[in-house]
Amino acid sequence: MFSRALRVPRAAAPSLRAARAARAPTVAAFRSVTTDAASASLEKGVPEEDDKPFQVNLSDESFETYELDPPPYTLDVTKKELKQMYYDMVVTRQMEMAADRLYKEKKIRGFCHLSTGQEAVATGIEHALNKEDDVITAYRCHGYALMRGATVRSIIGELLGRREGIAYGKGGSMHMFSKGFYGGNGIVGAQVPVGAGLAFAHKYTGRKQATVILYGDGASNQGQVFEAFNMAKLWNLPALFGCENNKYGMGTAAARSSALTDYYKRGQYIPGLKVNGMDVLAVKAAVQYGKQWTTNDNGPLVLEYVTYRYGGHSMSDPGTTYRTREEIQRMRSTNDPIAGLKTKMLDWSVVTEEELKSIDKEARKHVNDEVAAAEAMAVPDTTPQILYEDIYVKGTEPQFIRGRTPDENFYFN
């Protein structure tokens, strides 16, 4: 019995998935959230003005709910906002690609987790929040840091270990913080109860703010996630737990590590909302709704963002040993969040091809300039002030440290 439970998925899963996919359009009762990034539609025309709101309809497969009424399937947007969302996602991707390049050039060292493919989640969340709300996430954090207001240069500078990096270059990839953003956490699941504490502070001080707490499908099996759920519900905290389900916890498929892969139902006594995490509009609609819900003192929600990472778990993982190249290719070519929004913006005449090209160009130039600035940053000085700050009580530092100058370190002939 035991071995069967462990063995079944690999052989059976693809055919099951294929069967699901084949059945989905025809069988109305069996409906899962779509990962189509271009599933929204428009009823009326788009206004001329850049900041005049208009309504878009989200696909009726954008959400699934658990003990919760679904959010409205319409979303008010402006042309300006759509363009900003598009720009944000392009900048995030360009930045991740730059990090990828710098890592392969051995300029970035250490452990580095990229979010290529998952841009719609960070972008959609940010567009539903204001700067007084809080976000906390795990180690796949570059996009969130950027969305929360960090500059590309401070993020790349951090990856390079430079003083102008957002955490003084001390932490690198997994550890970045900015206003309203509490990291950037290296330990799987550890950020979830911390997020409950952030939410409590908002409630305690009477601020009508939400805390968005993110973790992966792998982390969702950590005990402390459930401990945080319980506290959040018990004390009715304004917490929007959110599982970024990219289908693989490191190298293990969700179904092989989770007894229940409906992560939005994992809160049991907390209502859940599953959302198409490849569609930035659906993410925004869900989080906007969630924020309203939770700041109205309805307690926490457990969201599940259905998304996909194109790259490996980290830079040392090619990402192709536990999934097929075809699967990655299919997601890239048919469900890409950036391509999806691009299609819609063109279809709706929000932008012309020309305008879109200039946004692309601007985003690329911005990232290139910022990365060049980060690369030009000096390696930090090896002075005691820098080596011992924030850890030693002043006056108790080691008196002498070797290795700062070549003669100390190498004893020349």
Next chain:
Amino acid sequence: MRWLAPAVSERRQYSTHPPNARLNLPIDYSATPLLSHSSQTALATADLPAEVKNGTTKRMNLFQAINDALSTALTEDEDVIIFGEDVSFGGVFRCTMKLAEQFGGDRVFNTPLTEQGIMGFAIGAAAEGMRPVAEIQFADYVYPAFDQLVNEAAKYRYRDGSCGRSVGGLTVRMPCGGVGHGALYHSQSPEALFTHIPGLRVVMPRSPLQAKGLLLAAIRSNDPVIFMEPKILYRAAVEQVPTAAYTLPLSKAEILKEGKDVTVISYGQPLYTCDSAIQSVEKDLGISVELIDLRTLYPWDKETVFKSVQKTGRVLVVHEAMVNAGIGAEVAAAIQEDPETFIRLEAPVQRVAGFSIHTPLLFEKFNVPDVARVYDSIKKVLDY
């Protein structure tokens, strides 16, 4: 040879060194006397059983030696099971390669990312008399499992009283230590947190040959064992390893090199640093230094250490983990507590260890003891 290439930036980074350098040259694992580069030296290893000494050897790196030990354990004992995050496809460091294919998914399997759960699960299985080998993917991730290890595993035999059960079959493997750029959460070496706990054995091997023997001993031992593998050695340390199954004694230190003037005590990867420093200092000062590998960090081999210190009168303890309340503190305290050893001390016991800081991304090399620090400390105990 990277330093020959044109400099990318003015300040050198990572494992580079300038021309004419005498100390802190990159450790040449292909020449170090701490590894057995030939079958003869491998088979002459102390503590090997006679039948193994007559056998054959195979060249292996550390992860292959671990794999060999795990494969041996799975073959010889049906009660051995192996699990952890991503172990089915070999684990992030390749230590469990092919084991799932060879022994089946009910004996070698992936767990969810749930360290506390993994540990509790392993303890339960061990309490039933099985021999679980649980893998924590990085030692940095073990803390959620700390409660299970300290409050359940370590106390099991003590509290079970007349029922007589224990979780002695339990072995917990975890890669530890710096790799040059692991930063806060991929470079810790938390052995001292476990050596504080009565009821757990803590082992750290220095080489593939040692790892195979000590890991098999850990799995066969009737005490719960924390087995910490210096991850930088997984690929770097390559040596001839006996092909037969063998164990090396737990809680027994090994004198790697005899000497009469100074005793250097260490374990794991820093032994290679110590060896480089000792070679230089012996040549420069014409002294002889004794090098001891503790191998088991708790309960550790006081007798070997005391005997050596009684002979030399001068001692330093070297480890990578931070200096405060570390193995160095414990060893130094034990040395001065023993009247026969204390009376023979010619200089205060030195600790060469990581500073009391978290591992910074770029400056790990300043934190991990290097050859110059060990070299200077040897001079310091001599000059006292």
